Amino acid sequence: MTTDSREDEWREDCAPRRVMELFSTKWTSMILHVLQVRHDGAARTGVLHRSLPGISKKMLVQTLREMEASGLITRHVESTVPPAVEYRLTPLGGRFVGLVDLVYDWGRMNADALDLLQDRATSRRRTADGAPPLSESRT
Amino acid sequence: MTTDSREDEWREDCAPRRVMELFSTKWTSMILHVLQVRHDGAARTGVLHRSLPGISKKMLVQTLREMEASGLITRHVESTVPPAVEYRLTPLGGRFVGLVDLVYDWGRMNADALDLLQDRATSRRRTADGAPPLSESRT
DNA sequence: CCGTATCCCTTACGATACTG
């Protein structure tokens, strides 16, 4: 697993890089996860909004649009008043939920590792001389 | 299979969100992966640069700095002329390589899913036919 | 060879206000 076998394709379009693009949009993974895990694959706009603390209305809708365009979810409109819209995971979307859960689970099981990470945002201001920690040769 | 078990903590600082922050910097995961898989945990700057097609010098160094500050890698300077700098994975960094490989492996094994994704870049245009996959009934 | 400093552009994201 840690071995790359024979795939050292590091071109722009390799699988690894393409997967990461999924995570490049802040809310995509959370929407996928929440849809599946908390709402069993389908939920209305407002429900999703409330399930995702911190998301803005704009980003919610925008991300949902992109996800629909990508084929991760479908949009179902109830022609009522007021309108009711439900978003549902597609089978394809479901596959990606697996990935997301993999990552999230790793995060939960390795919370200690996450805690050990120094926040580079606060450590912006380090030493003025910039003395590196060590200058040792290889052991 | 509720992966969520009991954790519906969707606050800003929950584990899932913190993991994702790791992936928020484009090159971090690739550097981690390449360091471990292709260079056995340690490599010099130039080697890393050549191992990562597409990365700019600026982003290489900048990302390495952030990773060092985070505690993912260490920097070892050979006081020679010309200078030789080696970056080495820390045990903490090693743990995150596990995560990265998990994701990359998923990508390789699910390349077909990645292929099925519609490129949302083309969905720039709006309106027009805009025929949503509508499921209920016709509008 | 290693690293820094600019310059500049693109984009993600958020706040807010407005329509149906």
Next chain:
DNA sequence: CAGTATCGTAAGGGATACGG
């Protein structure tokens, strides 16, 4: 309730040139 339209900011990231 659902969605759109603007506006504004910050950050990511590349190109390039310079210095040790």
